[in-house]
Amino acid sequence: MAITLETLGLEKRFGGIIATSNVSLRLERGARHALIGPNGAGKTTLINLLTGIMPPSSGRILLDGRDITGLSAYRRVRLGLVRTFQINQLFADLTPLETVGLAVSERLGSGYDWWRLVGSKAPLIPEIVEVVERFHLTDVMHERTAILPYGKQRLLEIAVAIACRPKVLLLDEPAAGVPEAERHEILATIAALPADVTVLLIEHDMDLVFSFADRISVMVNGALFVEGAPAEVSRDARVRAVYLGEADG
Amino acid sequence: MMQGLAAVTATLAARARWRPLELIFWLGAVATLFVVPTKHLILTEVAILALFALSLDLILGYAGIISLGHAAYFGFGAYFAGLIAKYGIIAEPLSGLIVSALASALFGFVTSFLVLRGSDLTRLMVTLGVALVLREIANQLDWLTGGADGLQGVVFAPLLGLFTFDITGHVAYLYSLCVLFALFLLARRIVYSPFGLSLRAIKGNPLRATAIGISVNGRLIAVYTLAAAYAGAAGALLTQSTQFASLSVLDFERSADGLLVLILGGTGYLYGGLVGALVFKLMQDWLANLTPQYWQFWIGLVLVAIVLFGRGRLAEWIRKIRWPGRIGPGTAPGAPERSLEGH
Numbered sequence: 001m002a003i004t005l006e007t008l009g010l011e012k013r014f015g016g017i018i019a020t021s022n023v024s025l026r027l028e029r030g031a032r033h034a035l036i037g038p039n040g041a042g043k044t045t046l047i048n049l050l051t052g053i054m055p056p057s058s059g060r061i062l063l064d065g066r067d068i069t070g071l072s073a074y075r076r077v078r079l080g081l082v083r084t085f086q087i088n089q090l091f092a093d094l095t096p097l098e099t100v101g102l103a104v105s106e107r108l109g110s111g112y113d114w115w116r117l118v119g120s121k122a123p124l125i126p127e128i129v130e131v132v133e134r135f136h137l138t139d140v141m142h143e144r145t146a147i148l149p150y151g152k153q154r155l156l157e158i159a160v161a162i163a164c165r166p167k168v169l170l171l172d173e174p175a176a177g178v179p180e181a182e183r184h185e186i187l188a189t190i191a192a193l194p195a196d197v198t199v200l201l202i203e204h205d206m207d208l209v210f211s212f213a214d215r216i217s218v219m220v221n222g223a224l225f226v227e228g229a230p231a232e233v234s235r236d237a238r239v240r241a242v243y244l245g246e247a248d249g
Numbered sequence: 250m251m252q253g254l255a256a257v258t259a260t261l262a263a264r265a266r267w268r269p270l271e272l273i274f275w276l277g278a279v280a281t282l283f284v285v286p287t288k289h290l291i292l293t294e295v296a297i298l299a300l301f302a303l304s305l306d307l308i309l310g311y312a313g314i315i316s317l318g319h320a321a322y323f324g325f326g327a328y329f330a331g332l333i334a335k336y337g338i339i340a341e342p343l344s345g346l347i348v349s350a351l352a353s354a355l356f357g358f359v360t361s362f363l364v365l366r367g368s369d370l371t372r373l374m375v376t377l378g379v380a381l382v383l384r385e386i387a388n389q390l391d392w393l394t395g396g397a398d399g400l401q402g403v404v405f406a407p408l409l410g411l412f413t414f415d416i417t418g419h420v421a422y423l424y425s426l427c428v429l430f431a432l433f434l435l436a437r438r439i440v441y442s443p444f445g446l447s448l449r450a451i452k453g454n455p456l457r458a459t460a461i462g463i464s465v466n467g468r469l470i471a472v473y474t475l476a477a478a479y480a481g482a483a484g485a486l487l488t489q490s491t492q493f494a495s496l497s498v499l500d501f502e503r504s505a506d507g508l509l510v511l512i513l514g515g516t517g518y519l520y521g522g523l524v525g526a527l528v529f530k531l532m533q534d535w536l537a538n539l540t541p542q543y544w545q546f547w548i549g550l551v552l553v554a555i556v557l558f559g560r561g562r563l564a565e566w567i568r569k570i571r572w573p574g575r576i577g578p579g580t581a582p583g584a585p586e587r588s589l590e591g592h
Contacts, residue, residue, distance in 0.1 A: 051460070077462035089457040091450050097257065102450055103461040105443045111463060112471070114444040119261020129257050142260060164461055 003065075004029045004198040005050075005081070005168045010059035012045055012222075019045040020056070021222040027168065027198050034201045034209045037219035038242065043202050044086075046219070047170055051083050052076050063168065078107075080167030084157050086176055086202075092146035096137045096156050099145060101128045103163035128163075135159035135189060151182030158189060168198045175208060187211075210234070218242075265441035274520065278426060289422035295530045296425040297486045301503075302510040302522025303429075303436060304479030309508075310516030311440055312472045313452035314364055317373045317504050318380030319480055321360070324499030326353040326481025328387060331400045331494040340406035342414075342489045346428065349485035350478040357477020361470045377501070384499035399495030403488065414490065421490035428486060429523075432479060436519060439475070448472055449517075513555060 005027040012020040019042050027033050037043055048054045050061060052073035061069045068076055091099050104124050105111065119125070132141050135155045140148055145156065154174065161169055175186050190212065193199060203209050209216065209230075216233040218225045226236050233239055281292055301323055308314040330349040332338075339345045363375045387394045395401055407413045412420045439445050447468055451458045455465050488494045497503065506529070507522075514525025532551060536544040 072464075073459045074462050074464050077460060083460060085457070085460070089454055089460065091453040091457065093453050094446075094450065097260065098446060099450075101261070102443070102446050106447065106462050110443045111447050111468070112444055114439045114442045116443065117262070117265045117438075117441050118443055118446050119258060119264070122258070125254055125258055125261075129254055141257075160457070160461060 002029045003027065004031075004063070005200070006062040007050070008060045008062070010046070010049055010061065011057050012042075012049055012054070013057045019222050020049060023059070023219075023222075023224055025217065025224065027200060029198055030196050031198050031215060032201070032213050033199065033215045033217065034203060034213035035217050035219060036203065036206075036209055037225070041219040042222035043219055044172075045222070047083060047172060047202065050170060051081065077164060080165065081170075082161045082164045082166035082168070083170035084161045084172055084174060086172040088153050088157055090145045090153060090156060090160070092144065094145055095142050096145060096148070096152075096159070097128065097132060097141040099156060099160055100131050100137075100163045103160050104128050104131070107164055131159050131163050134192075135162075136185060149182070151178050151185065154178050154182075154186055155189065158186075162193070166197055168200065169193065171199060171201045171203075173203055173205075174201070175203075175205060265437075271520070274523070275430065278430070282423060282426070286417075286419065289418040291530060291534055293418055293422045293425045293490050295526050296422070296429045297483050297490070298506070298510060298530060299523040299526035300425075300429050300432060300483040300486065301480055301507045302514070302526050303433065303519065304476045304483060304522075305507045305511050306516055306519060306522045307436060307440075307472055307476040307479065309511065310518070310521065311445065311448045311452060312469055314469065314473065315369050315372055316364070316376040317501070317508070318376035318378065319476075319507055320499050320501070320503035321376070321380040321383045322353045322357055322477040322480035323484040323487075323503060323507075324380075324383060324387065325356050325477075326350060326484030327488045327494045327498040328394055328400060328484075329353065329481070330485035331403045331488040332393070334405050334489075335400065335403045340404070341410065342405050342408045342424065345405070346482055346485045346489065350482040353481020353484070354474050354478035356481075358470065358474040361473035361477075364473060365466050365469055377504075380499060380501065380504055384496060387499055388496055394494075394496075397496060399493060400488075401493070403492050403494070405489055405492065414492070418490070425486050425490060428482065432482060433519065433523070436479070440519065444468070444471070509552065513552070 003026050005025070007023055007025045010020055010023040011018070023046060035043055035046070049056045052068075052071060052075075056069065059069075060067055063076070063079055063081055066079070068079065068081070071079070094102070098118070101118065101124070104127055105113075105121070108124065110116070110121065132138055135158065137152060137156060137159060140152055145153065148156065158171070158174060171190065174190055175183060178186055187208065201209065201212060213230055215227070216230055217227045218233060218239050220242055225242070226233060226239050228236070281288070285292070301319070304322070305316065305319050308316060326349045329352045330345050333345055333348065334340045339348055360379050363379065364372050367375070388396055390396070391398075405414065408420060408424055414421050440448075447458065447463050451463065451465050451468055458465055484498055487498065510525035510529045511522050512525070513529060514521035514523065533544065533548055536547045540547060
């Protein structure tokens, strides 16, 4: 299988503190890979390194074999490395339709198009509508995002990422804080993500992790601790001790 | 699905549709040409201030860049237009205006890199600093700018080779209004384009804007350059209509007035600067006649009152008329617009 995303000895130090220590991760195309670990294990820092929010102290990041370590955050998105946020990062004043439309038009390079009116590029519309429908946002697509129910905002959070046509999608606790009643909608959309998209799921919810992932990496103290199939990881005594034990207890 | 497509296309197209209030506004503006011929001198000032505030709206209302030194670009355009006329390089006003706007855009582009980094506070200081530095340069270069005496001996050719600016100010007003309208149309087109939408996205949440592949810095440079061109055009209009440029075009007060006017009228819907300029100038004129010595006291009091008590309700009222129920315009600075962000 082809490797889509790979990190080689990725390391991040803040002064004397090592937040990410020698992380080498390989994601195959279409993988459903989960990254778990206790709070403070360095998962967020790893995401920030992958997405280019901060530069690593050392190590490299490859996307489809191409070194993207030095690329700025938006260029990585253009290349197909897209993330969602643990805490919603949406455009309060835009509607879901405008938000998804913006993501699609940016992907197709219309971002500096200052003369054409929004919505006048007909070929974009079906794709925008398709994404809006797939994420059950049709009935609220003309509302301001700020007033949407939280569950809809979570859906929009993922919809925007999908509208960027990711090769690799980093899902940062997609179901965090979603009320039980709206939860199944999120889980269903995550389960229905396109098969060719490589997904890295960062999650605390073990039910979600074990139902979704075909591979799990456990991170502790900034380093990858154990990696394997869900069955192996759940059997691993060390993992049970440091992580699952805590979660159960 | 097909019905959905048509509806979506229609909704997106409706964003940019002209609303009745807009048509009334511009018909009113045309009417002033005939109805109040004695007021054309002050209305020219209104149009220039409106264009300046519109320029600020592009960066503040749409991209969220706050500036205390926007007079730098106004003043740059004003002196540039005056100098190219004085030295006989371009004496025809319209072409002089265009060249001055482009020169100001270039100056805006170069300085835009200073405002990319940092918080709002940094931007306030940096923009303020740029304007102060430019003012002092203009002051020191008195062989070129006339220094504190101002730029004397500026003579313009007839507009388009046909119309001379006269003492009544009719030509100057018609010219200013046309320039304002043309640049307004352009701005209106831009804010409803994908580029304009991306600016609103950046203003709303730069982190997410980056996360969908938008080059935030690139867009900010672009809109800052554009706004500098607009401010430069406004400055050029002032020099052309008064045949004079003084250091006051670079004053801090001019930057502050622009901001005041814009906030008075409301940010992020393009008409704020226009309405604000009209209200501000008329109020200033009226108060100055009423109490020649204390008008600044009263105008200050009125502004505080409006900003504290009136603006929120006024903006809400305008919003209901313009956008019934959906697609809200940008919020005024200070409003809790980042409520979605967790940090």
